[in-house]
Amino acid sequence: MPVVACHDCDLLNRLPDEAAATLLCARCGAVLQKHKPDSIERSLALTLAALILFIVANSFPFLAMKSGGFVQETKLLTGIVELWRQELYGLASLVLITCVLVPLLQMSCLLYILAPLKYDRPVPHAIRAFRLLRHIAPWGMLEIFMLGILVALVKLGKMATIVPGISVFAFGLLVLVMAAAVTVLDPPLLWARLDRRP
Template identity: 35%
Template sequence: MPFTRHHHGLPWPRLERHERIACHFCDALQPAPRLREGEIALCGHCGEELFQNRPRSLSRCVGWSLGAVFFMIVAHSFPFLTMEAAGARTKLGLWRAAKALYHDDSLVLAVLTVMFTIVAPAVLSLGLIYICAPLMRGRALPGSVAIARWIQFSEPWSMLEVFLLGFIVSLLKLGHLAHIEFEIGLWALVAVVICLAAAMAGIDRRELWDRLEIAIKHR
């Protein structure tokens, strides 16, 4: 049987469940207890941490998600690069990049750019706010379960960091051919990546589903 280590958790209902979990260190299969806020589940065989219910995880998740939404608006409102070569000056942004791909008969790449760098991050940040903000008061809004599934589906497809990596590689190649200036949109895009990473790291998936289940059962 696993055992728990208590930090400073707040009282909330502990409901029994029959789910089991395998320890990532020793592969021991054991029941997965439902934790109170601040508790950590440890393997009953080797003592390694299985998962935890982080203190104030919901408020941190909502805060980072709100930051991601704000910086996303900034990133889409301003160009992230100005390039000047042979007297021609060009400003580039996410939407303009997708539009340029479309006009170059690269429809698939244009759609993938919009989906992976705009739609998926927006689903993640707005979905986390929609779910976690009401859960701070123990409530679950209609459609929260479906949105939580969409968050899990879209998380691997949010590829802003991949886009930024490709962007940096392109800059290394273009730096010798043109004069390049970084704009506000680029730094806002970096901030979006940081905020989304912090929001997803702030709350455990198991904890999110536990809190949703409790809120739905106590409507």
């Protein structure tokens, strides 16, 4: 008999035979499971959109500073190289990991799991990939980076004319789309689909 533990009060609840839209804890009423329709397709579509936005965000300058006829453009990756050149190794590594590598790894894991599931193909090491996805999630900090850009826009506004590039908008959308891609996922359904035991 499949059971599910309540996150709030630890009560083990029996899963009903028929899939219910929303499953509540019998003791405290917390939401145990919520069925999300077409979660795999929707998450896959959002992840593909996020990947395109990520490429756009990294291909164009996210800031252009105009000062006295002199224009300086900065891309995320050139910004990281510049930090490294200024011997800010820790900061450069942190930005590279939290704003480039982790989001890229998150999108790769999602695509790796969801694309074969969509077409009912087996996914080798899918459970390991899904665990990795959940472990690295707290290290993705695109939204903090977005805040940093906004602070820079306000602070530097007096010193130079700042022209936010197409990349800033792509980054902003990327934050929302990535959050949506993870939110529409239905982990119990995903575990059930990944469970290939006979």
